[in-house]
Amino acid sequence: MSKMQYFSEIKGEIFKNKSLAPLTWFKVGGPAEYLFTPEDKTDLIQFIKKYPSHFPKMVIGAGSNLLIREGGLSGVVISMKNLNTxxxxxxxxxxxxxxxxxxxxxxxxxxxxxxxxxxxxxxxxxxxxxxxxxxxxxxxxxxxxxxxxxxxxxxxxxxxxxxxxxxxxxxxxxxxxxxxxxxxxxxxxxxxxxxxxxxxxxxxxxxNNQPINQLTGGSTFKNPKKLKSWKLIDEAGCRGLVLGNAKVSEKHCNFLINNGNALSSDIEDLGEIVRNRVFDETGIGLEWEIVRVGKKVHIKREGSYE
Ligand SMILES: Cc1cc2nc3c(=O)[nH]c(=O)nc-3n(C[C@H](O)[C@H](O)[C@H](O)COP(=O)(O)OP(=O)(O)OC[C@H]3O[C@@H](n4cnc5c(N)ncnc54)[C@H](O)[C@@H]3O)c2cc1C
Structure with missing residues (x-):
């Protein structure tokens, strides 16, 4: 039976196969099988009570800490934008x-x-x-x-x-x-x-210190105890590093930037290159702060990293 039945009594908006890229700061990523924007808190509560607990679901706020992979998400993604009292x-x-x-x-x-x-x-x-x-x-x-x-x-x-x-x-x-x-x-x-x-x-x-007007997800990696990720990244020579259409910010090198046409995988793979370089240089394994979700799909990338 279609999952659509669980949305039959909702008051908010529901879209099928809806791109999530516009809902994130990075502006990349694939679709949600269903995107549900509850009208209010009661609408959300009533939906969750009805939606089977074993079906996938995820909440999205302002999408400022999220990297959504090209393959998108199955189940329902719930946008919280109307719960704003x-x-x-x-x-x-x-x-x-x-x-x-x-x-x-x-x-x-x-x-x-x-x-x-x-x-x-x-x-x-x-x-x-x-x-x-x-x-x-x-x-x-x-x-x-x-x-x-x-x-x-x-x-x-x-x-x-x-x-x-x-x-x-x-x-x-x-x-x-x-x-x-x-x-x-x-x-x-x-x-x-x-x-x-x-x-x-x-x-x-x-x-002055952060690329706040660019397509980014904020700090990419958590700071290791008593250390600064940006400093480790800088010392590993990664400031300004490019992969496809993603770049390590020159302004704050713990920020990754979508230059406009980046794939989600450009950003994630660049992050992994940075992690590897920092590890090779210092023996420290940086931990992702950005939440990465969705299915990985293989997309051929134009260009390579410099
Ligand atoms: C330019 C820039 C600057 C930033 N500066 C900072 C900074 O100084 N300090 C800092 O800590 N972060 C910073 N961030 C990261 C980000 O803004 C924060 O982590 C923020 O709290 C994420 O909120 P969001 O609504 O965007 O969450 P989203 O990115 O939408 O989601 C992040 C996670 O929270 C979950 N989530 C969201 N809402 C709910 C909910 N209601 N219930 C349960 N789970 C939920 C999501 O499922 C996901 O797992 C920055 C990001 C950018 C782009």
């Missing part, structure tokens, strides 16, 4: 997980809440942030998260505290099937002008 209550913030980090940072600043300024520079959703324990400028999601509302594979909805997620550096140790629906975040009372100044500093620093 943000409410402030004193020093706490309630947000649905499709809300953008930068929207939360802006709302917090309007209320003079400090502690969330770092979110202004992370181009993802808060759900993706919770999954990745995203962070920058000395702060991470773990520091501002109170609790999360979760739906699991069986359709049960429950709350877990920040501690129960066992967040580590760019890692969330909760079960892989959990979808984060909403969260409560905490700030500290300050003044709008002070918070805004800090946010401006972060924005300027990023403009």
């Amino acid at each position: 943000i409410n402030l209550n004193g020093e706490n913030i309630y947000a649905e997980t499709g809300a953008l980090d930068m929207s939360i940072a802006r709302k917090a600043s309007m209320m003079g809440l400090s502690g969330l300024e770092f979110l202004i520079g992370i181009p993802g959703t808060i759900g993706g942030g919770i999954k990745m324990n995203a962070g920058s400028y000395g702060s991470e999601i773990k520091d501002i998260l109170i609790d999360v509302e979760v739906i699991d594979n069986s359709g049960s909805v429950f709350h877990v505290s920040q501690k129960e997620l066992k967040l580590e550096y760019r890692k969330n140790n909760s079960p892989k099937d959990w979808i984060f629906l909403s969260c409560n975040l905490k700030g500290v009372k300050s003044q709008t002008s002070i918070v805004r100044t800090k946010m401006k500093e972060i924005i300027n620093d990023r403009k």
Whole structure:
């Protein structure tokens, strides 16, 4: 029987065989068998309760940490973009997980809440942030998260505290099937002008040091303990390295860039070349921070790496 039956009562949008490339920062990758954009949280919950737990599913936020392979994904990919409510209550913030980090940072600043300024520079959703324990400028999601509302594979909805997620550096140790629906975040009372100044500093620093206007997935590899990936990559001679239409950024060499026509495999293979070169040079195995998903397919690449 077709999987389409599971979408018969949904209120949001459903597409079959839909390209996921436009939904990611890299702008590469194949299609989803089904792309579902729930209208709201209730729509998503009702769908998950009906969708068989053994069928594949995956959630996509802003696609800023995702590399989708050419072969695409079977099952359903769920876009969280409509779950974007943000409410402030004193020093706490309630947000649905499709809300953008930068929207939360802006709302917090309007209320003079400090502690969330770092979110202004992370181009993802808060759900993706919770999954990745995203962070920058000395702060991470773990520091501002109170609790999360979760739906699991069986359709049960429950709350877990920040501690129960066992967040580590760019890692969330909760079960892989959990979808984060909403969260409560905490700030500290300050003044709008002070918070805004800090946010401006972060924005300027990023403009100067990261290729934020290019097709990228942010930091490609996690920093090994007490080391910086960009430095290891630079020392291994990989700054500016090219494979097909993918390139190691000259500006920040832990960023990989799609020059416009890159294949997903150009980007992934270039990342592997970088890993190998760093390993040969230093004996350190860099760990991917970018989430790579989808089936690998063999596509003939024009050109080779320089
Ligand atoms: C220019 C640039 C700069 C960046 N700078 C930083 C930085 O400073 N610090 C940093 O940590 N990261 C940075 N990143 C990476 C990225 O923005 C973060 O990891 C971000 O938190 C990912 O959120 P997203 O919504 O884009 O997630 P996606 O890329 O859409 O998904 C990432 C993972 O999270 C999962 N996911 C998403 N939403 C949910 C949900 N609601 N429930 C369960 N799982 C979910 C997805 O299934 C996937 O496994 C940068 C990226 C770019 C392109």
